[in-house]
Amino acid sequence: MAPSLPPIRPEDEAVAEKLRPNGAFDPRDDEPLGSARKELLVRLGDDALILGQRVSEWCGHGPALEVDISLANLALDLVGQATLLLGQAGDGDRLAFHRDVLDFKNCLLVEQPNGDFAQTIARHLLYTTWQHMLLQRMTGSSDRFLVEFATKAVKEVAYHRDLASEWTVRLGDGTEESARRMADGLDWNWRFVPELFEVDEIMQAAIDEEISPDPRTFEDEYRSAIAAVLADAKLDVPAEQRAILGGRRGHHSEHLGHLLAVMQFLPRTYPDATW
Amino acid sequence: MSGDWPLWEVFVRAKGGLSHRHVGSVHAPDAELALRHARDTYTRRLEGVSLWVVPSAEIVASDPDEAGELFEPAESKIYRHPTFYDIPDEVKHI
Numbered sequence A: 001m002a003p004s005l006p007p008i009r010p011e012d013e014a015v016a017e018k019l020r021p022n023g024a025f026d027p028r029d030d031e032p033l034g035s036a037r038k039e040l041l042v043r044l045g046d047d048a049l050i051l052g053q054r055v056s057e058w059c060g061h062g063p064a065l066e067v068d069i070s071l072a073n074l075a076l077d078l079v080g081q082a083t084l085l086l087g088q089a090g091d092g093d094r095l096a097f098h099r100d101v102l103d104f105k106n107c108l109l110v111e112q113p114n115g116d117f118a119q120t121i122a123r124h125l126l127y128t129t130w131q132h133m134l135l136q137r138m139t140g141s142s143d144r145f146l147v148e149f150a151t152k153a154v155k156e157v158a159y160h161r162d163l164a165s166e167w168t169v170r171l172g173d174g175t176e177e178s179a180r181r182m183a184d185g186l187d188w189n190w191r192f193v194p195e196l197f198e199v200d201e202i203m204q205a206a207i208d209e210e211i212s213p214d215p216r217t218f219e220d221e222y223r224s225a226i227a228a229v230l231a232d233a234k235l236d237v238p239a240e241q242r243a244i245l246g247g248r249r250g251h252h253s254e255h256l257g258h259l260l261a262v263m264q265f266l267p268r269t270y271p272d273a274t275w
Numbered sequence B: 001m002s003g004d005w006p007l008w009e010v011f012v013r014a015k016g017g018l019s020h021r022h023v024g025s026v027h028a029p030d031a032e033l034a035l036r037h038a039r040d041t042y043t044r045r046l047e048g049v050s051l052w053v054v055p056s057a058e059i060v061a062s063d064p065d066e067a068g069e070l071f072e073p074a075e076s077k078i079y080r081h082p083t084f085y086d087i088p089d090e091v092k093h094i
Helices: A010-023 A036-056 A065-089 A092-097 A117-138 A144-172 A176-190 A201-208 A215-232 A254-263 A265-269 B031-042 B064-074
Strands: B007-013 B020-027 B050-055
Touching: A036 A065, A036 A092, A036 A117, A036 A201, A036 A254, A065 A092, A065 A117, A065 A144, A065 B020, A065 B031, A092 A265, A117 A144, A117 A176, A117 A215, A144 A176, A144 A215, A144 B031, A254 A265, B007 B031, B020 B031, B020 B050, B031 B050
Parallel strands: none
Antiparallel strands: B007 B020, B007 B050
């Protein structure tokens, strides 16, 4: 049931580093990220891109026509956000389609498999509640682009959070089966929550430059908000699990490679294809 | 799944001052989700500023078999149309 997520040891990294010229489809086409601003744009852009791609996998497979359309709308919002963020960080298409797993900076939560509808909703609730709280505060960023971005995206994300909360309550407080599935979905994704509040050197620099809010300042609010939704859903807050970190440094679960294989297939097979 | 859900009729107000108009229907398990399904299905392209959803079962419809007695009598009463006098150009919204 649990995903195989072995800890990545320094020697594994060394091997991956050595293999890069042979294993990667393209050389790293981007200069090292460098500034905290650019790194932040790529992290948030990758979050939106990968979650958007994941949610889009539901297209045509939703449990009901109306839900299928809802999910497609959510995916489109996220891909739109990714376009803005990665476009601001550099060449958005190259960043999306010409990087390999180790260069992606999304958090591990967003790359988790869809599972069933409840697991998808659990992931969406956990990510977009965080994203909403972050963007609300980012409207006060010292960076003009991020202010404009956050002002626009915060409305989209408010709806994502609302819809995910509504569904969490419907499923949690629904039938025995839906409650079990919702609890399982939360359980799967819960161990990836601490990464959302991790502040490494780059994040600290972004906070010091007042580009980004400090996520730690809203961790309590986040946990209470999630607990409130789960209480409405008559579900228990999942037991604390060993936190899994590393996405921001490019250490991903095995799921991301499969996602990229699908997402990047066309531009890699037909370089410079246009329509 | 949606087969188990009741049907809701959706009405959209295109902009302030206009009436809500019927645009279609959605399946949803309850009113709150019906509103969200209506939003996601019928206002994706900026079609509206306000939404109503109404349980389809609550709609009372006229009987097509009674169309004759209900509607035909109006056909021969053209004097009910306000078309027999000139409206000054300054008067708008008529």
